Amino acid sequence: MYRRIPTALRQDIFGRKIVMLTAIAIFILGALGSALAVDMVMLIVMRAFQGVGGGGVISVRSRRWTADQSE
DSSP states (O other): OOOOOOOOHHHHHHHHHHHHHHHHHHHHHHHHHHHOOOOOHHHHHHHHHHHHHHHHHHHHHHHHHHHHOOO
C-alpha cells in the first residue's frame, strides 16, 4: 500500500539538503517544461509540477526557520 510522505518526514529521513535540492530540481524542471510547452494541457501540467517543487521549497525553508528559532 502506497502512503504519501510529508516533506517534513522526508527531511528527517534524507536530510534537509537533499530534500531542498530535489524540490529545487522539480521546480526548475517544471519551469523549463512550462517554457517549452507546445499546448495548453502541457503548460497546465508543467505549472502543476512547478507548484509541487515550489511547495517543497517553501516547506523546507519554513521548517528550517522554525528549527533555527528554537535553538
